[in-house]
Amino acid sequence: MRASLSVLVAMALFAGPVKADPFKPGFKQQVELGQKAAAQIRNEEKIVKESDPRVQLMRKVAQKLTAHIPENEIKKHPYKWSFDLVDSKEVNAFALPGGPIFFYTGLFEKFSTVDELAAVLGHEMTHIREEHWANAYADQQKRNLGITAVLMIIRANQDMVNIASISNEVLLSLPYSRGQESKADRSGFRLMVDAGYNPKGMLDLFDTLAKAGGGGGTPEFLRTHPADKSRKNEAQKLIDAESKKGTKFPATTPMPKF
């Protein structure tokens, strides 16, 4: 059902002069929504101060990763990156549209290598770069409306995005598809390797997450990012393919003691 709807919508999009998906918030709107939600989170949560060495390490790693995002992509999508650390036991990290990324100390403290940190950052950055939230939002709107209404709207060339009506709740709770998650792993891997991190950090991350989930109560990050065998196998395949190309990975870097 979902596939046939997508096909119909795609056909309608290609048939007429309409180019953009009328249900998908544009990049500027994504930035606006992301900034608004980030401001609220900074008001409500205990944010670790900028001078903290953990925040500085996170931002240093993030900067090394963003330095490898192609110039032409940035021209099209001028990201407003920000990297905040929330003082909370919650084992979580998430991205908001347009650039804000929030990390929880509960997850940060579990890393044994800097490469694991780079793996999560690269993954979350991909959700932003690929506009995963905006695409998930557009899909949800279309599913709610049904095919007939969606096609009428597309034919009428109506813009259906009203960002004032999009709550922070919708911004934070919309689930990503399995396909989006595996794309985030693949592009995150690329970014890590290009920035000089050891992609073994991805495998270690899955082990760290699985361990974190062992002692009762599933961490938030695991609920949205199952550290199952297939995800780990996919990461291993990426590493093997890259090694076959002759890429040499640097040693993993142990996390400093804070």
Ligand SMILES: [Zn+2]
């Ligand atoms: Zn994800």
